[in-house]
Every structure is written in C-alpha cells, then in structure tokens.
Amino acid sequence: MAVQISPSILAADFARLADEAAAVPNADWLHVDVMDYHFVPNLTLGLPVVEALRKATATPLDCHLMIDDPDRWAPQYAEAGAGSVTIHAEAAKAPIRTLREIRSLGARAGLALSPATAVEPYEDLLGEIDMLLLMTVEPGFGGQKFLDVVLPKVRRARELIGRHGGTVWLQVDGGVDAGTIERCAEAGADVFVAGSAVYGASDPVAAIDALRAAANRAIS
Numbered sequence: 001m002a003v004q005i006s007p008s009i010l011a012a013d014f015a016r017l018a019d020e021a022a023a024v025p026n027a028d029w030l031h032v033d034v035m036d037y038h039f040v041p042n043l044t045l046g047l048p049v050v051e052a053l054r055k056a057t058a059t060p061l062d063c064h065l066m067i068d069d070p071d072r073w074a075p076q077y078a079e080a081g082a083g084s085v086t087i088h089a090e091a092a093k094a095p096i097r098t099l100r101e102i103r104s105l106g107a108r109a110g111l112a113l114s115p116a117t118a119v120e121p122y123e124d125l126l127g128e129i130d131m132l133l134l135m136t137v138e139p140g141f142g143g144q145k146f147l148d149v150v151l152p153k154v155r156r157a158r159e160l161i162g163r164h165g166g167t168v169w170l171q172v173d174g175g176v177d178a179g180t181i182e183r184c185a186e187a188g189a190d191v192f193v194a195g196s197a198v199y200g201a202s203d204p205v206a207a208i209d210a211l212r213a214a215a216n217r218a219i220s
C-alpha cells in the first residue's frame, strides 16, 4: 500500500482549524485526537468540532478516540462523517460490536493499542478492522519522545496482518518525525501520524513531502 501521512491537528492552532486543515493539502488524512480527561489526562475536542471540520475540509478525518466508553460514542463519529474511527482496545468493552457498527455506518474501523498492550491477543480481530493503530508514545499528549520499544510490536503486527491477507493498514502515532519515520516504515507501518513534525514546521506542506519521501526511501 502507498505510504499515507495523517497530520495530527492536536499540534495545530485550535482557533483556526479550518485554515490549519487547508494548510496541508497534500495530507491523505487529518488526524483528530479526541480526548476526554478520563481515558487520558487531557481534554481536546468532540463531536461538534468533528462535524464542523467535516464541512470545512474535503480531507477525510481520521478520528482517534482516546475516551472511556467508545462503545457508546464511536458510532456517532462515523455518523458525523469521519472517514475512519479508531477505538482503543483498553477502553472498549464490546469491541467487535462497536467495530462492526462503525463499518456499517460507512467509516473505516480502527483498533488502537497503547505501547504496553500486546498485539497477539487481538489477532482474531484483524478481520473486523481496516486499520491497526500502534501508539509509539503513551496516549494523551503531542510532542512526546518516540518509544523505540514499540518497534518490535510493529514488526509482529505486520507479520500477523500478512498472514490475514494483508489488507489492514498499520498506523503508528506519536513522536513520528524525519528521524523516526524510516524505522517505523522499515518495521512495516504504512500510515503515519505526525503532529509536531508537520504543524511545528515552518512549511507544513514541505514537511509532509519530506516525511513521505523518507518513508518511501525506507521501504524501497
């Protein structure tokens, strides 16, 4: 699959979200980090902002739900027009039902694993998802240092996905920048979230191009 870059608007200016979305026309997705002060110790945005952003940009929204009770809320993000809705395995009580509901509403279904959560127990769910998100920082904040310790899990996940037909996208999120993206790509990731590395750059378009080129170099 072609490399995809999903800039995280967590690092953008929340007062100018429509402009910030327009500032990255070469992005494949816009990564929207939803946090609720419960699953993670931070609060960001919710459904009203996703609905507004959806109308303000043609770039599909990649909603990463870092919230308690995603079984209750995730379908509403699909209804709000998100192109992809990712729930955390650590928070979901009925992940299969919720993932199926997301898909039935026309969105791609994603499952996220925090750094200390092993991938093997979720192998049987690969048929239920369109994307596996492996967190490469502890969820909750942008601008954290990339955790190399997750890279072996990225490799294992790529192997498991390969055994299951290879259609599931493998996303990494957290501390992804020009210095770390090559190792993620070599390990098998194909969708890259980058917050600070894109919105912290003086030229976000050039930053996305550079990240994409680095990932492509690593796998060529």
Ligand SMILES: O=C(CO)[C@@H](O)[C@H](O)COP(=O)(O)O
Binding pocket: 008, 010, 011, 031, 033, 064, 066, 137, 138, 139, 140, 141, 142, 143, 144, 173, 174, 175, 176, 193, 194, 195, 196, 197
């Ligand atoms: O989900 C999260 C953090 O919990 C991420 O999406 C961050 O927003 C990525 O930001 P950088 O680490 O790239 O600055």
Ligand SMILES: [Co+2]
Binding pocket: 008, 031, 032, 033, 064, 173, 193
């Ligand atoms: Co995220």
